[in-house]
Amino acid sequence: MTQSTQQLLKTLGIQHPIILAPMAGATNADIVAKVSNAGGLGSFGAASTKPEQLRVLIRDIRERTDLPFNINLFSGSTEKYDHSVAAGDAISQRYRDWHTELELDNTPEPIALFGPAEEQLDVLISEKVPVISFHFGVDQPALKRAQQSGATVLCSATSVCEAVFLEKQGVDIVIAQGAEAGGHRGTFIGDYRDSLIGTFALVPQIVDAVNCPVIAAGGIMDARGIVAALTLGASAAQMGTAFLGCTESKIPTAWVKSLKNAEADQIAVTEVISGKPARGIKNRFIDELETINDGLLPYPAHYSLSRLIRAKAAKENDADFLAMWSGQGVGLFKETTVESLMQELLTNSETLLGHRELAAVFRKSI
């Protein structure tokens, strides 16, 4: 256990086995650099960042830290879908009604919200980003290009079969994304319903099936979760929802308030917001679309239909129409800052590990 964690720390060039999950729309240069400066791995969710903005962002991170950081992309395969499919009548009517209610223009035409993945990767390569992670799988040319640039490559797996596949492809580190996880399911093989495997069950099975280091993700909110993940054989813990509580995440206050008040049973996996399964807090947006749940456009075209609605909701702090991604650990959510969260995670993990050798990786002085 200690050895695998130390190997991962060395590979990533970080001090502590704590990773800020890349969260498109909820990460920025400040939070990424602060997590890296605290000895963890800061990650930026870049899927929705256009290539030239991405270059500016990477330089901004570098002005704030000299330490390694991770930039995350969605697999280029998500850009290939049937553009001729039209939204169903009931869905189209629901969007029209909401646009009228919210005093917005007509429902916009679908657009490419993310990518282009290949051009984003060009930027990461030319900027020599040290760690690159992928969601929804990774294609072989992208993986090879990233590794040839010197980057360490990570990718999420939601089943043992996906983890084995990624290792065979040559991915350096696998992220085991348990069913509890907030945000999009990274599933890229089979039906996502078959891969809703809890972190506690998924991590040790992936650890036994692959030789590369494994990072655990999903429902890890505090030091208890980190130590449990390491005990299950993971080499590090990746945390998303817990970091949404840091002021630096800059998510709308309505989302923070909903996270503070939500219980685990108010969190659901739904396809209706983006067209792909993702876990978030149930609200009017999800509930009303779930009653139809037919005639969605393919992902990510479907996600783009609600862009005016979501932008207005963010501007006006309207929790009814935000996409409030969250994991099932939400009942442990609290408002904090990166500095105090990292401090608390390190101190409590070290205490929980007691005399065990692994406690040293949480000590600031190592």
Ligand SMILES: Cc1cc2nc3c(=O)[nH]c(=O)nc-3n(C[C@H](O)[C@H](O)[C@H](O)COP(=O)(O)O)c2cc1C
């Ligand atoms: C708001 C939010 C946005 C996310 N966006 C991304 C993303 O852009 N790329 C990615 O690989 N994972 C994304 N995820 C999933 C995380 O990488 C990770 O699997 C998850 O946060 C772990 O579960 P937790 O939220 O319970 O800690 C997102 C998660 C959240 C909560």
